[in-house]
Amino acid sequence: MQRPHIAVHKFSSCDGCQLAFLNAGEDLLELAQLVDIRHFLEAGIADEYAQVDIAFVEGSISTSEELTRIQRVRANSRFVVTLGACATAGGLQALRNLDDSNEAWKHAVYAQPEFIQTLDQAEPVSAHIEVDFELWGCPVNGQQVLAAVQQLLFGVTPLDPRDKVCMECKRQHAVCVMVTEGRPCMGPVTRTGCGALCPRFGRDCYACFGPAENLNTDAMSQRLQGLGLPPSDIARRFLFINSHAPAFHAAGRPFYREGFADD
Amino acid sequence: MDNSGILPRGALQSLLDALTDRGYRTIGPQVRDNAIQYLDLADVGQLPAGWTDDQAPGSYRLSRVESPRCFAWATGPQALKPYLFCSREVLWRAERDATGKLDFSTSQTNGAPVAIIGARACDLAALALQDRHFLGAIRDPYYDARRDTLFIVALHCAFPADTCFCASTGDGPRAKQGFDLALSELDEGFLVEVGTERGAAVAAQLPLQPSRPEQHRQAEQEIEEAAHQQFRQLPSRDLQSALFARLEHPRWDAVAARCLSCGNCTSVCPTCFCHAEQDVPALGGARTEHVREWDSCFSVGHSHLHGFVVRPETRHRYRQWLTHKLGSWHTQYGRSGCVGCGRCITWCPVGIDITEEATAITGDNWEPRGSA
Ligand code: SF4
Ligand code: SF4
Ligand code: SF4
Ligand code: SF4
Numbered sequence: 001m002q003r004p005h006i007a008v009h010k011f012s013s014c015d016g017c018q019l020a021f022l023n024a025g026e027d028l029l030e031l032a033q034l035v036d037i038r039h040f041l042e043a044g045i046a047d048e049y050a051q052v053d054i055a056f057v058e059g060s061i062s063t064s065e066e067l068t069r070i071q072r073v074r075a076n077s078r079f080v081v082t083l084g085a086c087a088t089a090g091g092l093q094a095l096r097n098l099d100d101s102n103e104a105w106k107h108a109v110y111a112q113p114e115f116i117q118t119l120d121q122a123e124p125v126s127a128h129i130e131v132d133f134e135l136w137g138c139p140v141n142g143q144q145v146l147a148a149v150q151q152l153l154f155g156v157t158p159l160d161p162r163d164k165v166c167m168e169c170k171r172q173h174a175v176c177v178m179v180t181e182g183r184p185c186m187g188p189v190t191r192t193g194c195g196a197l198c199p200r201f202g203r204d205c206y207a208c209f210g211p212a213e214n215l216n217t218d219a220m221s222q223r224l225q226g227l228g229l230p231p232s233d234i235a236r237r238f239l240f241i242n243s244h245a246p247a248f249h250a251a252g253r254p255f256y257r258e259g260f261a262d263d
Numbered sequence: 264m265d266n267s268g269i270l271p272r273g274a275l276q277s278l279l280d281a282l283t284d285r286g287y288r289t290i291g292p293q294v295r296d297n298a299i300q301y302l303d304l305a306d307v308g309q310l311p312a313g314w315t316d317d318q319a320p321g322s323y324r325l326s327r328v329e330s331p332r333c334f335a336w337a338t339g340p341q342a343l344k345p346y347l348f349c350s351r352e353v354l355w356r357a358e359r360d361a362t363g364k365l366d367f368s369t370s371q372t373n374g375a376p377v378a379i380i381g382a383r384a385c386d387l388a389a390l391a392l393q394d395r396h397f398l399g400a401i402r403d404p405y406y407d408a409r410r411d412t413l414f415i416v417a418l419h420c421a422f423p424a425d426t427c428f429c430a431s432t433g434d435g436p437r438a439k440q441g442f443d444l445a446l447s448e449l450d451e452g453f454l455v456e457v458g459t460e461r462g463a464a465v466a467a468q469l470p471l472q473p474s475r476p477e478q479h480r481q482a483e484q485e486i487e488e489a490a491h492q493q494f495r496q497l498p499s500r501d502l503q504s505a506l507f508a509r510l511e512h513p514r515w516d517a518v519a520a521r522c523l524s525c526g527n528c529t530s531v532c533p534t535c536f537c538h539a540e541q542d543v544p545a546l547g548g549a550r551t552e553h554v555r556e557w558d559s560c561f562s563v564g565h566s567h568l569h570g571f572v573v574r575p576e577t578r579h580r581y582r583q584w585l586t587h588k589l590g591s592w593h594t595q596y597g598r599s600g601c602v603g604c605g606r607c608i609t610w611c612p613v614g615i616d617i618t619e620e621a622t623a624i625t626g627d628n629w630e631p632r633g634s635a
Binding site for chain 2: 147154180
């Protein structure tokens with residue numbers, strides 16, 4: 001039987017998710033036996049136009065060139081799987097959508113902004129093409145990526161864990177940093193998948209895996225206010241990594257003032 | 264119970280040593296990551312001497328006190344449960360050989376037997392309930408193997424937290440059941456009480472001294488005061504029928520508006536036993552592990568049936584937690600599922616208080632609309 005072909009495409013992103021993939025170490029070597037990797041720039045394999053069974057897409061769509069390219073990826077792939085926060089929910093770049101500040105940023109950052117061709121909005125892949133499966137996280141967790149690949153190879157829909165980070169936090173026997181230190185932990189509204197990484201190291205979750213299922217952002221905001229966070233910090237908590245995810249956008253937007261300023 | 268005498272404070276290490284000599288892995292309370300946790304304990308110097316806790320709904324803080332005592336605090340985030348009902352464990356493995364034949368094997372459960380130092384009354388009552396669940400009609404071999412060899416040194420509780428209500432559930436603060444040895448901590452040492460023959464054998468090895476009547480009076484008085492200090496309580500009426508008569512009470516919506524549906528309450532609850540199981544195949548599909556992990560009635564998977572979710576919203580999930588814990592447990596296990604440890608109150612990130620919710624829902628004369 002012919003080995004399934006896969007590709008990893010990069011759009012507007014930091015490459016961290018591709019690195020999480022590469023860091024899978026031995027598992028990646030085993031994966032290379034099971035599939036034929038046709039395109040994966042970080043791994044030094046280049047064939048952008050390859051027809052594949054599974055295409056992983058890292059990064060948001062933020063230029064017109066990317067807009068054309070993502071259509072082609074869709075046309076050349078049986079399954080399209082987004083890899084990480086940028087591809088799934090716009091990522092950090094999408095912060096510029098909050099107050100339509102694309103032009104302002106371009107002029108503030110670049111010496112010759114006329115050469116920079118960006119779309120007004122940086123958007124998730126799903127805003128432009130049909131996506132078959134989404135992997136969240138900034139970056140994704142290598143094990144989670146491999147598990148999804150394995151399930152696709154079995155021919156089943158991958159598991160989509162949507163519980164809160166708190167559930168895993170307790171399974172890992174991390175001590176709750178919100179209850180013991182009053183830290184503004186976003187675990188109660190954030191999707192599991194990272195292994196409760198931040199609380200295990202005594203830090204508060206900053207919601208990099210995006211919204212969990214059945215989340216209560218009103219109660220969360222109230223709790224953050226109770227902990228003494230000013231509106232700009234509440235806006236940051238929800239909008240930092242996944243501002244384009246509808247539930248986080250709706251929760252953070254009312255607290256947001258241009259530039260995350262306080263009133 | 265047999266009172267054996269007093270173990271002078273300076274001789275406490277002899278208890279750990281006696282247990283270690285018998286092959287036990289000794290577990291006891293220690294301060295780590297801003298909380299008192301039950302961890303491997305080799306030296307009594309690791310015990311939280313001079314520490315106390317301050318607990319409130321959604322809040323837990325440690326602080327120092329001038330006291331020689333090692334147990335001047337109430338229950339922390341967990342105690343016995345994780346050592347018997349593991350938060351995640353492999354139940355069995357399957358492997359496919361070159362011919363495609365599947366080979367199944369169960370995972371090993373024979374680690375060193377565990378001895379726990381300082382289990383409280385609430386935790387022992389909870390353990391008895393977990394026993395009823397895991398060692399009932401269908402025995403769970405994984406739990407059974409660990410339970411069978413568990414050695415328990417209980418501690419009569421003299422320092423309840425503001426969130427504790429074990430006196431109202433009848434489960435504490437005195438440890439009444441299920442221990443091999445029980446201790447009462449006094450400034451000068453530990454009164455030792457024997458609960459089992461195993462416990463007596465260990466006690467016989469300790470440098471115990473005769474205790475005086477006033478030491479026993481002092482210990483009794485501290486336990487009594489611990490009961491009187493508790494101001495939270497569950498309503499004393501029949502909660503099972505009261506709760507099930509109020510399935511449409513508006514308070515369910517009110518609590519759902521505050522609840523994060525995060526499952527922290529069920530994870531810290533020492534009697535909650537719900538779990539999920541899944542297969543975790545290795546890449547290539549030649550091997551797979553069948554894994555069991557803690558689940559919660561606050562998760563979507565808990566009520567997922569083929570094609571639909573029975574409890575999609577938080578009010579359904581909170582109602583499941585309360586009506587099961589305080590209601591249908593009576594039918595299932597012959598008593599309420601709450602032992603009054605207060606953990607679900609302290610460790611709820613938004614401080615939802617089970618005693619307050621139960622009182623609000625069952626305490627009035629609310630009737631379903633249209634029934635009058
Ligand atoms: S530390 Fe954060 S993720 Fe962990 S239980 Fe507390 S709120 Fe939830
Ligand atoms: S704890 Fe939160 S911020 Fe940290 S890695 Fe996990 S999801 Fe991301
Ligand atoms: S319901 Fe709450 S107070 Fe009762 S045993 Fe469970 S955690 Fe403790
Ligand atoms: S009652 Fe508290 S701990 Fe339990 S699910 Fe709701 S918010 Fe979480």
